[in-house]
Amino acid sequence: MLLHPPPASLTHTFTHTSDGPPLYRSTSMDARLSASLLAGLVFLLHGYTAWAVVEVSMEDRVEVYKGDTAQITCMFTSDEGIGGLIIQWFYVLRTGEKKNIYYQDATMQVVERNTQFTDRIMVNVTAATGEVVLTIANVQLIDQLEFICLIKSLTDGVSEGRTKLLVFEKPDFPTIEGVQTGVLADEDTLSKIGSCEVKNGFPKPNITWYRNNAPLRVSDVVSVVASTTIESSGLFSVRSELNLKVMKEDKDARFYCEVTYLVPGGTRMTETNHISITVYYPSTAVHVWVESPKGKIKEGDSIIFNCHGNGNMASSVSIKHGTTEYNVESNMLVLENVTRLQSGDYECISTDVNTFEELSGNTTVFVNYLDPVVVLPSYVEMAQGEEWTATCNALSSLQTHTAWFKDGQEVSTGHILMLTDVTFDTAGTYKCVVSVPEIDGMEKMATLQVHVKGAPEIMKPEHTDIEESVSSTVDLTCHVRGFPAPSVIWTTADGKILETTSQTEMDDSVHSIVSVEVTSDLTAFCNASNEYGADALAYKIKAKGNGVIIVVIIICILLLAILGSVLYFLYKKGKICGRSGKQDLTKEKSSKDNIVVEMKSDTEDAVLLGVNGEKLPSSNQ
Structure with missing residues (x-):
């Protein structure tokens, strides 16, 4: 729909009819009024004898976000067609004055100039449904006004409706800030807890304080001070400060703010982050306990004591054990590598730095011990077949368990180890381990x-007969048991002594290695002896040929056999000189070194052949 601009200058007046509200007029609109009167005369000539009835209905409000487009609908009914109606839109100033923004009759549609809506409105009229829709683009806060739709028939039937345009703007996310310093409990005055702020909302948002999900209401122990700021944009910013009579229980409380604000069609809510405050309160009792280790304590452990009062006011702490007093840092004392002498009562004393009032608490510590293990005897030399008994004991504050181990395997339990009918397998190192089952890791050994x-x-x-290739080297090993440790010598069958490659000697065994180069069949002996006797072990080494050489020899033999067959075949065919009818002539060395003479037996003609088998002319013969 095209919008026609009004005349450049308008002087506004209002006239009253006997049965209706004031009507908008302009001295520059005489032509329009004349046209209206002419239209009225036309209706009178058509025999209308009764006043036309016009009825208008509108919603009481239209709600829209700032910056959006608003549509205000005016519903009407009339006995006359749309061409016989005058449509006007007004808005009402906060002073109550009406301002015209739009005029329409049968001959024109005019948007009023120089208003806040001049460039942002359009009007659509649907005669079939009786709707007149005022559309306002890019709604601003100043547009929150009351709008009037006035419809008048040419026969002076008139009706109007009113709608309030409500504008909304969602506020920014609210913020909360708690006090940075601690708050004393049980004070006679209220203490500041924190402040909440929400900015740039419209209409004004509302702030409610919560403690542990319960709203705080103003009382003699709760004070809420709120302030509102209207920003240059016209939006509202609200700040709220909470003051509270703090109790000891508030040390675990969580505070936050709930912000409620209006939106088109309802109300919304958002919450700030949760904060806590530091509450200071004096101690009424002191507790001291062993933080580590948990359970029973053993010698060598580090003990961590904790000493705390049930308050959190500043205090100095010390711990006494007998006549020894320890300084405590951060309510903690560490005693490292403790012994049984540190068993006993420990008293923690807390002194208030302001009132010098002392409070104390006690705990008892017992350090369990396990003395060194004693094995009797600790060294034994026995002949094969003999018997022996050894004992193992250790003094402890708790019940112990004793076990004997050899080569990592448990061989006996209890304090006594019985060795009977001993052999070389019996020899070795036996470990006696004494442990305390009640305390993990508490054990000693000898x-x-x-x-x-x-x-x-x-x-x-496993194998003493060995086959090895000629020119290879073989390592022979000899492991000998005996006590005293035997001496080991390597020899060959003809009595030659072999040089030992490596040899490891222990108290009752020797491990010897010799490296032998294989040139032919060989027998090597490991000879071991001590004061109680001797023993020997023979290694038989069989030398075997190299497989690769054998294969080469076989191939050469096959090639010689094939060559012999070829030569014999050529001999039989007469291709080799020396057979009757043919003879080889060796020419004297001359400039024709590359010429061979072949004599044919049937014609006895001599033909000269070149090196490549080509016939040469007779002049070259």
Whole structure:
């Protein structure tokens, strides 16, 4: 729909009819009024004898966000067609004065100039449904006004409706800030807890304080001070400060603000982050306890004591054990590598730095112990077949368990170890481990060294017959048991002594290695001896040929056989000189070194052949 601008200058007056509200007129609109009167005369000539009835209905409000587009609908009914109606839109100033923004009759549609709506409105009229819609683009806060739709028939039937345009703006996310310093509990005056702020909302948002999900209401122990700021944009910013009579229980309280604000069609709510405050309150009792280790304590542990009052006011703390007094830092005392002498009562004393009032608490500590293990005897030398008994004991504050181990395997339990009918297998190191089952890791140990005297005994390997290739090197090993440790010598069958490559000697065993280069069949002996006897072990080494050489020889033989067959075949065919009818002539060395003479037996003609088998002319013969 095209919008026609009004005349450049308008002087506004209002006239009253006997049966209706004031009507808007302009001295520059005489032509329009004349046209209206002419239209009225036309209706009178058509025989209308009764006043036309016009009825208008509108919603009481239209709600829209700032910056959006608003549509205000005016519904009407009339006995006359749309061409016989005058439509006007007004808005009402806060002073109550009406301002015209739009005029329409059968001949024109005019948007009033120089108003806040001049460039932002349009009007659509639908005669079939009786709707007149005023559309306002880019709604601003100043547009929150009351709008009047006035419809008048040419026969002076008139009706109007009113709608309030409400504008909304969602506020920014609210913020909360708690006090940075601590608050004393049980004070006679209220203490500041914190402040909440929400900015740029319209209409004005509302702030409610909560403590542990329960709203705080103003009372003699709760004070809420709110302030409102109207920003240059016209939006509202609200700040709220909470003051409270703080109790000790508030040390665990969570405070936050709930902000409620209006939106088109309803109300919305948002919450700030939650904050807590530091509440200071004096101690009424002191508690001291062992923080670590949990459970029973053993010698060598580090003990951590904690000493705390049930308040949090500043205080100095010390811990006494007998005549010894320890300084405590951060309510904690660490005693490292404790012994049984540190068992007993420990008293923690807390002194208020302001009132010097002392409070104390006590705890008792017992340090369990396990004395060193004693094994009797700790060293034994026995002959094979003998018996021996060893004992193992350790003094402890708790029940103990004793076990004997050899080579990582448990061989006996209890304080006594019985060794009977001993052999070389019996020899070795025995560990006696005494442990306290009630305390994990509390154990000590001692050893028993057992030697079994006897002639050397060579541990026979799995294979003593060995095949090795000629020119290779083989390592021979010899493991000998015996006590005292035997001496080991390597020899060959003809009595030659072999140089030992490496040898490891222990109290009752020797491990020897010799490296032998294989040139032919060989027998090597490991000879072991001590004061109780001797033992020997023979290694038989069989030298075998190199497989690669054998294959090469076989191939050469096959090639020679093939060559012989070829030569024989050529001989039989007469291709080789020396057979009757043919003879080889060796020409004297001359400039024709590359010429061979072949004599044919049937014609006896001589033909000269070149190196490549080509016939040469007779002039070259």
